[in-house]
Amino acid sequence: MSDRTEIPAQPFICGLDAALRVIGGKWKPLILFFLAKEPRRYGELKRCVRGVSDKMLIQHLKELEVDGVVLRTDYQEIPPRVLYELSPFGFSLADALVPLCRWGDENAEIIEKNLNAKRDS
Amino acid sequence: MSDRTEIPAQPFICGLDAALRVIGGKWKPLILFFLAKEPRRYGELKRCVRGVSDKMLIQHLKELEVDGVVLRTDYQEIPPRVLYELSPFGFSLADALVPLCRWGDENAEIIEKNLNAKRDS
DNA sequence: ACAAGTATGCACCTTTTAGTAAGTACCATG
DNA sequence: CATGGTACTTACTAAAAGGTGCATACTTGT
Numbered sequence: 463m464s465d466r467t468e469i470p471a472q473p474f475i476c477g478l479d480a481a482l483r484v485i486g487g488k489w490k491p492l493i494l495f496f497l498a499k500e501p502r503r504y505g506e507l508k509r510c511v512r513g514v515s516d517k518m519l520i521q522h523l524k525e526l527e528v529d530g531v532v533l534r535t536d537y538q539e540i541p542p543r544v545l546y547e548l549s550p551f552g553f554s555l556a557d558a559l560v561p562l563c564r565w566g567d568e569n570a571e572i573i574e575k576n577l578n579a580k581r582d583s
Numbered sequence: 584m585s586d587r588t589e590i591p592a593q594p595f596i597c598g599l600d601a602a603l604r605v606i607g608g609k610w611k612p613l614i615l616f617f618l619a620k621e622p623r624r625y626g627e628l629k630r631c632v633r634g635v636s637d638k639m640l641i642q643h644l645k646e647l648e649v650d651g652v653v654l655r656t657d658y659q660e661i662p663p664r665v666l667y668e669l670s671p672f673g674f675s676l677a678d679a680l681v682p683l684c685r686w687g688d689e690n691a692e693i694i695e696k697n698l699n700a701k702r703d704s
Numbered sequence: 705a706c707a708a709g710t711a712t713g714c715a716c717c718t719t720t721t722a723g724t725a726a727g728t729a730c731c732a733t734g
Numbered sequence: 735c736a737t738g739g740t741a742c743t744t745a746c747t748a749a750a751a752g753g754t755g756c757a758t759a760c761t762t763g764t
Contacts, residue, residue, distance in 0.1 A: 504741055
């Protein structure tokens with residue numbers, strides 16, 4: 463059994479598919495990356511994730527929040543203070559990402575070269 | 584040093600970023616998934632990756648090829664016969680993806696639930 | 705002779721994703 | 735009293751990604 467090349471009619475075909483729904487998004491890897499190190503306030507995070515706009519940062523943070531990956535604490539102060547951090551679920555995701563991060567680190571040059579090749583075609 | 588929250592001015596910020604350039608694309612996870620099991624002809628692959636269009640399948644295969652992940656063998660026959668398989672580099676990527684796949688498998692239900700929540704907002 | 709299978713290519717359109725620029729309400733500092 | 739910092743929101747626009755459908759050229763099976 464299960465050597466048949468068939469896909470079940472389900473929301474996700476494989477776990478990878480499911481996982482990529484969570485980390486897919488231009489800035490999400492970086493957000494994960496920085497929050498895995500330590501909790502950060504919104505403004506801090508924005509300075510870490512260089513080049514991200516308010517709109518995208520907020521949007522991605524919201525999505526990661528409903529995905530249960532990120533926890534948001536609003537201290538209800540004025541001026542506002544909001545802390546973002548990874549949930550235990552988020553840390554489990556971060557753990558699962560470690561080998562992929564390493565793979566990317568180790569092969570960054572090759573990947574970059576091919577990225578240019580694609581651009582030129 | 585390097586406890587500063589700064590990003591180097593480079594093509595990729597972290598390895599995860601780089602890796603996602605390679606596996607990012609609606610059908611790429613599935614292509615990897617099936618090719619990791621065994622080499623397949625184009626038509627076979629298309630039947631595995633249900634719902635994919637010719638255009639997207641070809642496009643993704645080309646990109647994976649220039650990324651060095653997939654090897655393409657054209658037997659120059661008529662009718663055409665073309666075999667796709669993972670390269671050693673591709674297999675190293677597949678290995679790095681194993682934990683993420685598992686994470687996705689284990690949490691598929693949660694992820695799906697939140698996916699619906701996002702849709703409704 | 706006609707349909708189906710083989711691996712693609714191409715033109716066009718829609719959907720999704722991302723970016724830009726402005727505004728909000730309040731406070732502290734110069 | 736204007737400026738800058740706080741954490742956002744909203745409307746509009748641009749770019750990227752994905753989908754549809756038709757065409758190729760040849761062969762095998764009906």
